[in-house]
Every structure is written in C-alpha cells, then in structure tokens.
Amino acid sequence: MKQYQLYTTMGAGFESVVAKELQALAYETQTENGRVFFKGTQEDIVKTNLWLRTADRVKILLKEFTATDFETLYDQVYDLDWAELLPVDAKFPVQGRSVRSKLHSEPGIQSIVKKAIVNKMSDQYHRRGFLPESGNFYPLDVHLYKDQARISLDTSGASLFKRGYRIEHGGAPLKENFAASLLKLTPFDGSHPLIDPMTGSGTLAIEAALIGKNIAPGTWRDFAFDGFDWFDENLHQEAVNAAKTMVKELEQPIWACDIDQSILEIAKLNANNAGVLQDIYFKQLAVKDFATDLENGVIIANPPYGMRLKDQKTAEELYTQMGEVLSKYDSFSQYYLVGDPAFETFFGKKATKKRKLFNGNLRVDFYQYWAAKQK
Ligand SMILES: C[S@@+](CC[C@H](N)C(=O)[O-])C[C@H]1O[C@@H](n2cnc3c(N)ncnc32)[C@H](O)[C@@H]1O
Numbered sequence: 001m002k003q004y005q006l007y008t009t010m011g012a013g014f015e016s017v018v019a020k021e022l023q024a025l026a027y028e029t030q031t032e033n034g035r036v037f038f039k040g041t042q043e044d045i046v047k048t049n050l051w052l053r054t055a056d057r058v059k060i061l062l063k064e065f066t067a068t069d070f071e072t073l074y075d076q077v078y079d080l081d082w083a084e085l086l087p088v089d090a091k092f093p094v095q096g097r098s099v100r101s102k103l104h105s106e107p108g109i110q111s112i113v114k115k116a117i118v119n120k121m122s123d124q125y126h127r128r129g130f131l132p133e134s135g136n137f138y139p140l141d142v143h144l145y146k147d148q149a150r151i152s153l154d155t156s157g158a159s160l161f162k163r164g165y166r167i168e169h170g171g172a173p174l175k176e177n178f179a180a181s182l183l184k185l186t187p188f189d190g191s192h193p194l195i196d197p198m199t200g201s202g203t204l205a206i207e208a209a210l211i212g213k214n215i216a217p218g219t220w221r222d223f224a225f226d227g228f229d230w231f232d233e234n235l236h237q238e239a240v241n242a243a244k245t246m247v248k249e250l251e252q253p254i255w256a257c258d259i260d261q262s263i264l265e266i267a268k269l270n271a272n273n274a275g276v277l278q279d280i281y282f283k284q285l286a287v288k289d290f291a292t293d294l295e296n297g298v299i300i301a302n303p304p305y306g307m308r309l310k311d312q313k314t315a316e317e318l319y320t321q322m323g324e325v326l327s328k329y330d331s332f333s334q335y336y337l338v339g340d341p342a343f344e345t346f347f348g349k350k351a352t353k354k355r356k357l358f359n360g361n362l363r364v365d366f367y368q369y370w371a372a373k374q375k
Helices: 015-024 042-051 070-078 106-124 176-184 203-212 234-245 261-273 309-326 343-347
Strands: 004-009 030-032 035-040 057-066 094-099 140-145 148-154 194-196 254-258 280-284 298-301 333-338 353-359 362-369
Touching (some): 015 030, 042 057, 042 234, 070 106, 070 148, 094 106, 106 140, 194 203, 203 254, 203 280, 261 280, 309 343, 333 343, 343 362
Parallel strands (some): 094 140, 298 333
C-alpha cells in the first residue's frame, strides 16, 4: 500500500499534545512549530481523521523544495504528476501562506501555483487552458517558510474541531479540539470523576465523555478524502464500524453545572447529538452553591472573562467564589482557563503551574492546581 508523508496541524502550543495522541495511535512522529509529521497509508489517513481529538487537520505533504523566485515555484509545481491526484473536473482551491521568505506576496504565490497546476493538467488531459472545476473538492495549500516551499493536500476538509454534534447558539463555546487538548493536559482518562462547574454549552464535559467512553470524535462527519476519486471508498465505513465496537461504558461520573438553565438546555442537545446525554449529570447551579461527595477527580472550567469593566467586576467576584468553594476539594486536580492575569489573586491561591495559551486570538492562561492528596 502506498505510504504518504503526512502531517497534522494544530493550535499554537498544542504540538506535544497532538504528538502524544499520534504516538498513542502507534505512529512515529516528528514535531516542528505548528505541525507534527508522521507516515502512513490511506488507512492511516482515515484513522487519524477519525480518532485525533486535538488536531486541526491531517494533510498529505506532496512536495517540498526551495523557492526564492516565481519561476522555480512554477517549475517545481508543474513537475508534479497532477493528473494522478486530481481528476479533470476537480475543484482545487489553493491556499497560500508565506513567512520570512523572499516570495512574500501570498496572492502572487497562490496564483502561480494554481497556474502551474492548471497548465500541467491541461497538458495531461489534453485540454486548452480551461478546466471546469465542477467536481469534487481537493483543498491544496502552498506554504513558504524561510524560502522552503511545501505543497500539501488537505485530507480533512472542514477543521477537525467540527465534530458535528454541536448546535449553533451564538455563545462563545470552546472549540471541540481545544477542549479535548485541555483535557489531555489533565490526568483525566475516564477512570476518575470529572466536574465542569461552568459548563456553558458543555464542550469540556462532552469531550470528556467521548474520551471516557472511547468514542471516536470524527464519528459523525465526512472528510475531504471521502471525495478523492483515488481513495478506497470502503476504508472510512470500515473504520467507523470498527470504532463503534470499541465504545465502552463510562467508569466514573461526569458532572456539568451552570447558573444558566437556557445554556444547559443547549449543552444537553449537544450531548444528545454526541450520544453521551445519559453519561453526564447536568445541573443548574451557581458556583457558590456547589458541593460534591466525589473525590480524587478533575475539576475543569472555562469561567467567563470580564471583557468590559462591569463584567470584569462580576468575573472577579466569581473567581473569589471559586476560590472559596472549589479550592477546598483538594483531592481534585483543578484546571481553569482564564484570560485575567490576576486570577490567582482573586482565587486566593497560587497555581501549581500555568500554561500560556491562545483561545482564538485571546491570550489566556491554563491555571493548574494539582491535587494535594488522594483520599
Ligand atoms: C465562557 S462560558 C463557558 C463556555 C463553555 N466552556 C463552552 O464550551 O460552551 C462561562 C459559563 O459560566 C457560566 N457562569 C457564569 N457565572 C456563573 C456562576 N456564578 N455559577 C455557575 N456558572 C456561571 C455562564 O453561564 C457561562 O455559561
């Protein structure tokens, strides 16, 4: 079976998390900024798209070369056997990106690459200049970094954070792969209880239930590779069927609370779509009233950020309540994703460890309070 040079992309700072997930799926990995490389067949393309919880996309690296002028870029791209990859009617948008390279105009790079492919395909398919682009989708990208060009084919299509279980509600939910990455930074593996006291639309609790039950996060969606005409069309369904046989019972409870009943209704719809509604205890509750008999688990939350002055005051009061109410559960490891650099002051306790992250464009910290004792 043909081996491909593959790589995954991910959010800034999550390279090691994605590499660990790939290693757990038995791949040898090589990490660089924003990418983790591995090798595999079509079966592996299916497996990684279906199972990776923390990555953004899985891509095939088609070619890598040095390019400091447009002529070289054109020739190197033209040189690839495009007819082997793209049918005559393929829709193939080219996304260009350039960082610290002589060729810096991204629109210019995109159009040269596109032109080289169109000309090569026109030659190979004996067409003159015009390609219909009315068929299936083959998303390509060209990335230049320090004059090294990489041409890739995206096998995922829509980013892997789009699992397909979430209904739109206009709030500010965490992306699913971001939530899963946060969970992977905790000791949570389903064998201990998990509590999200400010669950919103439930992303952390749902992703935790998927991990705990070993449900593949890509179960509900299609991928770009489904439309590639050279791709073995049985592989996807076979992998989904196999994944369904690997689902297990949740060993320990997951609690998801929020002060707002209407957002909890959305969380329940999302959990239902993900097939984990029966696995999560949803409860309308303000943090100040929180109490639990559970022990030795993980508390994880993404409290509201106070972007405006009035909200800032409310957020600070909430952080103080969190400190008063939650920090006494010291057999739990606790993890809070917060945008306020003064969080520890209001919470009343210095974090064991902090990790700088970006939630979209927002600079945030992941405050980690490790369990003081296991009971
Ligand atoms: C940033 S959102 C959480 C988003 C969530 N992680 C998601 O992915 O949808 C913060 C949540 O905290 C809840 N909240 C605010 N004050 C609260 C309080 N005092 N007690 C419990 N929940 C509260 C809000 O209703 C909101 O749903």
